Structure formats: structure tokens, C-alpha cells
Amino acid sequence: MWQWILRRILISIPVFAGITLLTFVFVRLAPGDPVRMMVNPEYMAGDAEAYIQRVRADLGLDQPVPIQYVRWVGQVMQGNLGFSYQDRRPVADILKERIWPTTKLMGTALLVALLLGVPVGILAALKQYSWIDYVSAVLSLTTISVPSFFLGLAAIYVFSLRLNLLPTSGMFTAGAPPDFWDDARHLILPAGILGFNLAGQFARYARSSLLEVIRQDYLTTARAKGLSARAVTLRHALPNALIPLITLVGVQIPVLFAGAVVIEQIFSWPGMGQLALSSITQRDYPVLMVFTMAIAVLVLLSNLVADISYAVVDPRIRLR
Amino acid sequence: MSAAAPAMPAPPPLAVAAQPARLRTVRTPAGMALRRFGRHRLAMFGVLVIGLIALAALFAPLIAPSDPLKVDLAFFRKPPNEVHPLGTDSAGRDVLSRLIYAGQVSLTVGLVAAVMATSIGLVLGSISGHYGGWVDAVIMRTTDVFLAFPSLMVIITVVALVGPSMGTIILGIGLFNWPTACRIVRGLALSLREQDFILAARALGSPEGRIVARHLIPSVLSPLTVTATFAVAQAILTEAALSFLGLGVRPPQASWGNMLNEAQSLTILESMPWLWLPPGVAIAVTVLAINFIGDGLRDALDPRQRL
Numbered sequence: 001m002w003q004w005i006l007r008r009i010l011i012s013i014p015v016f017a018g019i020t021l022l023t024f025v026f027v028r029l030a031p032g033d034p035v036r037m038m039v040n041p042e043y044m045a046g047d048a049e050a051y052i053q054r055v056r057a058d059l060g061l062d063q064p065v066p067i068q069y070v071r072w073v074g075q076v077m078q079g080n081l082g083f084s085y086q087d088r089r090p091v092a093d094i095l096k097e098r099i100w101p102t103t104k105l106m107g108t109a110l111l112v113a114l115l116l117g118v119p120v121g122i123l124a125a126l127k128q129y130s131w132i133d134y135v136s137a138v139l140s141l142t143t144i145s146v147p148s149f150f151l152g153l154a155a156i157y158v159f160s161l162r163l164n165l166l167p168t169s170g171m172f173t174a175g176a177p178p179d180f181w182d183d184a185r186h187l188i189l190p191a192g193i194l195g196f197n198l199a200g201q202f203a204r205y206a207r208s209s210l211l212e213v214i215r216q217d218y219l220t221t222a223r224a225k226g227l228s229a230r231a232v233t234l235r236h237a238l239p240n241a242l243i244p245l246i247t248l249v250g251v252q253i254p255v256l257f258a259g260a261v262v263i264e265q266i267f268s269w270p271g272m273g274q275l276a277l278s279s280i281t282q283r284d285y286p287v288l289m290v291f292t293m294a295i296a297v298l299v300l301l302s303n304l305v306a307d308i309s310y311a312v313v314d315p316r317i318r319l320r
Numbered sequence: 321m322s323a324a325a326p327a328m329p330a331p332p333p334l335a336v337a338a339q340p341a342r343l344r345t346v347r348t349p350a351g352m353a354l355r356r357f358g359r360h361r362l363a364m365f366g367v368l369v370i371g372l373i374a375l376a377a378l379f380a381p382l383i384a385p386s387d388p389l390k391v392d393l394a395f396f397r398k399p400p401n402e403v404h405p406l407g408t409d410s411a412g413r414d415v416l417s418r419l420i421y422a423g424q425v426s427l428t429v430g431l432v433a434a435v436m437a438t439s440i441g442l443v444l445g446s447i448s449g450h451y452g453g454w455v456d457a458v459i460m461r462t463t464d465v466f467l468a469f470p471s472l473m474v475i476i477t478v479v480a481l482v483g484p485s486m487g488t489i490i491l492g493i494g495l496f497n498w499p500t501a502c503r504i505v506r507g508l509a510l511s512l513r514e515q516d517f518i519l520a521a522r523a524l525g526s527p528e529g530r531i532v533a534r535h536l537i538p539s540v541l542s543p544l545t546v547t548a549t550f551a552v553a554q555a556i557l558t559e560a561a562l563s564f565l566g567l568g569v570r571p572p573q574a575s576w577g578n579m580l581n582e583a584q585s586l587t588i589l590e591s592m593p594w595l596w597l598p599p600g601v602a603i604a605v606t607v608l609a610i611n612f613i614g615d616g617l618r619d620a621l622d623p624r625q626r627l
Contacts, residue, residue, distance in 0.1 A: 014464055015461075015464070015468075017466065018465065019469070025479075026478075027477075027481065045555060072568035137615075138362065141608060141611045141612065141615065142604075142608060144611060145553065145557075145604055145607040145608035145611050146603075146604040146608070147557055147560055147561060147564075147600070147603050147604065147607070148331070148561075148602060149560075149561065149564045150580060150596075150599075150601075150604060153580065153584075153589060153596055153600065155598065156589060157589050157593075161586070161589060161590045168586065172530065176391030181416070205609060212370075229601065230601075251467070254467075254468060254469060254470035254471075255470065255472070257470045258471070258472035258473055261470075261472065261473065261476070261565075262472075262561055262564070266584075276473065276476075277476070277565065280476060280477055280480045280481070281480055281567075283481075288477075295470065295473065296468075296469070299468045299470075300468065301468065303468065313439075
């Protein structure tokens with residue numbers, strides 16, 4: 001088991017290195033000059049070119065791309081993630097501030113999606129072809145189809161502006177002392193909408209997975225030996241039907257993250273999504289690189305955790 | 321996933337001679353699929369809605385009440401009235417006209433990007449599944465990397481760095497959304513590889529490339545239409561999200577996403593619903609209709625999968 005986990009981790013290393021190399025090369029080759037974006041236009045009047053050249057040399061941007069990459073890898077290996085071009089702060093510090101809000105948002109959204117989607121999917125499968133099944137099919141397609149930003153605007157309109165129940169943006173009330181309920185009220189709309197968009201996927205998946213299991217022979221056996229319908233469903237069908245959901249959760253993490261980028265923008269949520277957008281538009285290479293690495297680690301890690309928990313739940317996987 | 325009532329293929333009528341015309345449409349696999357599709361109520365609704373939206377987009381110059389780009393500051397954010405049925409925006413442009421013209425953008429991006437992504441997936445997937453070995457390994461690992469990364473983030477980066485326009489959006493979506501199709505085609509190709517008609521072609525001395533092009537690809541096309549349909553919906557959502565973030569179609573050209581982007585202030589949200597409600601509803605209805613069609617196609621083309 002441990003050997004298997006170790007092998008999985010070792011396999012992810014070249015994938016990870018490949019992602020950083022590709023991003024690095026692509027970002028450097030793309031048009032747009034970070035130095036010109038950093039320099040205050042007022043200073044550009046006099047001997048601007050010489051100044052720009054000096055800043056470029058300071059940042060190491062005058063070197064060929066391969067040398068820049070090797071230098072960057074060397075620095076990262078020593079634990080130096082570099083400094084942001086935008087506000088000259090260490091990237092590591094910026095990242096530390098941003099990780100928790102995004103994790104909180106995504107974690108809650110995932111929970112909402114599972115709690116909303118899975119029971120609906122199970123119910124739809126148990127009552128196949130009933131009106132419940134029909135309504136849940138239409139509903140789950142709807143959650144996938146309505147864009148989160150429109151839903152976000154509509155929710156702000158209804159819950160914040162009309163009913164005055166929930167705050168429109170931010171993670172807590174500025175200036176107020178830390179308070180759990182205040183935090184929770186700020187979290188409801190962004191996490192709820194992000195989760196809502198994903199719930200349909202989970203419902204569809206839970207439904208088809210359960211329907212597939214229900215047709216298996218061992219369930220006929222369970223019914224034949226006189227178990228109640230309830231016992232058959234709860235003890236024999238559900239556990240096996242829900243195992244594949246673990247993989248689905250792992251696969252959905254990147255999707256969830258992309259959703260968070262949009263949601264953070266609407267609700268001014270101070271997370272990694274907002275940071276990503278600003279670092280892209282400002283050509284803030286150091287932040288952009290570290291950000292890409294963070295996503296890669298997050299994704300590889302969530303896939304790994306999904307695979308391991310899969311192996312724990314389903315012993316057949318380990319044998320391979 | 322079944323949405324409509326169970327549509328079992330009709331049992332062959334006993335009185336064959338009595339209804340020859342009907343029998344002919346029922347018996348071919350394509351005819352049966354078409355019949356199942358026609359019975360799928362949600363899919364039919366989707367076809368109707370998309371048909372109307374496509375007609376409106378196609379005949380936009382004839383339908384739109386006024387020029388979608390005409391700025392008239394005298395009509396600054398006016399509520400709906402007789403001249404402007406859905407009011408005017410912050411530059412005094414007619415919202416209904418912009419909405420109709422934006423449909424052209426959404427449908428074009430959706431169709432072209434989806435066809436591009438699906439074609440790339442089709443080619444790579446059939447090579448991967450048919451040849452196997454190291455070719456397969458390389459293609460599948462690449463697919464894994466692409467799937468592991470949040471494609472919206474990658475597309476945002478590419479579009480922002482290269483410069484936002486309709487062309488870059490289409491390229492971005494097309495070049496990064498192919499892995500889903502690739503995986504599906506590979507799976508189908510793996511199972512087809514051992515089938516008799518492929519073996520027969522090989523026994524007749526047909527070169528492998530010709531087998532892929534002439535036998536493999538045609539057989540995977542019909543299940544692939546389902547993937548392609550969902551890809552259209554996905555591409556439309558992506559374009560809308562990009563334009564909403566200000567990284568997509570550039571104003572003054574109208575897109576449903578950038579119309580919502582311009583409505584992002586609390587004042588507009590609170591008191592000028594005609595600026596944000598119509599484009600949002602337009603995106604949702606279009607994407608939902610396409611997803612209904614995709615669901616119907618899946619039920620119709622693969623009766624076994626009607627789970």
C-alpha cells in the first residue's frame with residue numbers, strides 16, 4: 001500500500017515539472033511587457049528607455065527564457081518564491097493570505113454540492129421514471145446550465161438588495177470583531193452558488209451509478225433471501241454505488257476552482273481567484289508562476305487523495 | 321439519464337403490407353434513433369428554442385429594432401418604452417438589439433469552438449485507441465495533464481496574454497477542451513479495434529491509416545454527436561464567463577457576457593433590471609436548451625445507456 005502511494009507521488013513529479021515548464025515558456029513568450037506595466041508613465045518622459053532596461057536587468061528579464069527558467073527553478077528549490085511585480089511583497093506572503101479564503105469557499109461549496117446533489121440523485125434512481133426523477137433531471141440540467149455569475153447577480157439582487165438578509169460582498173464585516181455568524185452570513189451566497197452549480201453533476205452521477213448497481217445479481221440475491229427493500233438499498237446498494245463518487249469529487253476540484261475565480265470576482269472574495277486574475281492582467285510573472293504551481297499541487301494532491309481513499313474503500317484496486 | 325417517458329422501440333407491426341411507409345422509417349437504426357429523439361419532449365423543446373434563437377441571430381439586421389452600436393446619450397439607461405422594448409444601456413444603446421446581435425456571437429463561438437475541440441479529440445482519440453502502445457501512452461498522459469488543469473483558468477490566461485477577441489476565445493476553447501472527446505473516442509476505438517469489420521478490412525490488406533479514416537472514424541461519429549452537443553453548451557458558457565470577466569468579446573460589440581459585465585454595479589442591479597436580467601436569461605435558456613438536446617441525443621443514440 002505504502003509502496004503504491006509512493007509510486008503515485010513519484011509519477012506526479014514529472015507531470016508537475018512539465019506544467020511549470022509549459023507555463024513558464026508560454027507566459028514569457030506571450031506579448032505584453034511587465035516592465036512597462038510597472039513603470040509609472042510620469043517617469044517615462046525623460047530617459048525612459050535606459051530606466052526600463054535597468055529595471056528589466058534587475059528582474060533578470062533581459063536573459064534568454066531557458067536561463068530565466070533555470071534560475072527560477074533554482075530559487076524555488078531554495079524556498080524563494082520571488083517578489084510580486086505589483087507591490088514588491090514576497091509571493092509566499094501573498095499566497096499565505098489567499099489560500100485560506102479560497103479553501104474555505106471551495107470546501108463549503110463542495111459540501112453544499114454533495115449534500116444537495118447526492119440525496120436527489122439517490123431518490124431519482126429509487127423512483128426511476130417517476131415525476132421525482134423527471135423533475136430532478138430537469139433541475140440538475142438547470143444547475144449546470146445557469147452561469148454562476150448570473151446566478152450570483154440574481155442572488156445579490158434578491159437576498160441582499162430586496163430582502164436585506166445577506167451581505168453583498170467580502171468575507172466579513174470590515175472593522176467588526178471576528179464573529180462566526182458574521183463569517184457564515186458572508187459565506188452563504190458565494191459558497192451556495194458555487195455548490196449549486198456542481199450539485200447537478202453529483203445528482204446525475206449518483207443516479208446513474210445507483211441504477212447500475214441495482215441491476216447487479218447480488219442485489220437480486222439479497223432481495224431473494226427476503227431482505228427488506230430498505231435493507232437492500234441501505235446496506236447493499238448504496239455503499240457500492242457511492243464509491244465512484246470519490247473519483248468524481250477529485251475530478252471536479254479543477255472545475256470547482258475555475259468556478260471560484262468567477263465567484264470571487266462577483267462577491268469581492270479575497271481569495272486566489274482574484275489574485276490570479278490580477279496577476280494575469282498585470283503580467284505579474286512571479287505571482288502567476290507560483291499560482292500555477294499552487295493549482296497543479298492542489299489538483300495532483302486531490303487526485304492522489306481520491307485514488308488513495310478509493311483504494312481504501314475498494315480493496316480490489318489495491319491488488320492491481 | 322432519462323428525461324422523457326420510456327420510449328421503447330415499437331414492436332414490428334404484424335400487418336407488414338398494411339403500413340409499408342411507416343415500417344421503413346422504423347426499421348433502420350438511424351430512423352429508430354430519430355424516432356426516439358422525436359419522442360423526447362425536453363429535446364424537442366430544446367430544438368424549438370435553439371431554432372428560434374438561431375433564426376433571430378441569423379436575421380438580426382431584419383429583426384433588431386435599431387442599430388446595436390448606435391450611441392445616444394440622450395437615452396442614458398432608459399427603462400423599457402415603445403421605441404426601446406428592453407430599454408437602453410449606459411451608452412444609450414438599444415438593449416433588445418444588442419441582445420439579438422449577441423446571439424450571433426454566442427452561437428458562433430459555441431459551434432466553431434465545439435467543432436474544433438471535438439475534431440481534435442476525434443483525431444487524437446482514434447489514433448490513441450487504434451494504435452495503442454507508446455502512442456497511446458503519450459496521448460493519454462497529455463490528456464490527463466489537460467484534464468487536471470482548470471481549463472477556464474488556462475483559457476483565461478491564454479486569452480488575456482494574447483489579447484481578447486472572438487477569434488482568440490474560439491482558439492482558446494478549441495485548443496483546450498478536446499480531452500473529453502479524446503477519451504470517449506479512445507474508449508470506443510479500443511472496443512472497435514477487435515470487431516469483425518475492422519479485422520476484415522485488415523485482412524483485405526487495407527493500410528491502418530485507411531482503416532482509421534474509413535471505418536473507425538465513421539463508426540464513432542454518432543456517439544460523438546452527444547459529446548459535441550454538450551461541448552457547444554460548455555463553449556457558450558465559457559465565452560460568457562470570459563466576456564463577463566472583461567477578457568472576452570470587447571465592447572462595443574455586444575455579447576451576453578459583456579452586457580452582464582457592464583451591469584455589475586449595485587445601483588444597476590437594484591434599480592435597472594432591464595440591463596442584467598435579459599442577457600442572463602438568454603445565456604441560461606440557450607445553454608439549457610442545448611443541454612436538453614444533448615440529453616435527448618444520448619437517450620436516442622444509445623438505448624442501453626438510458627440509465
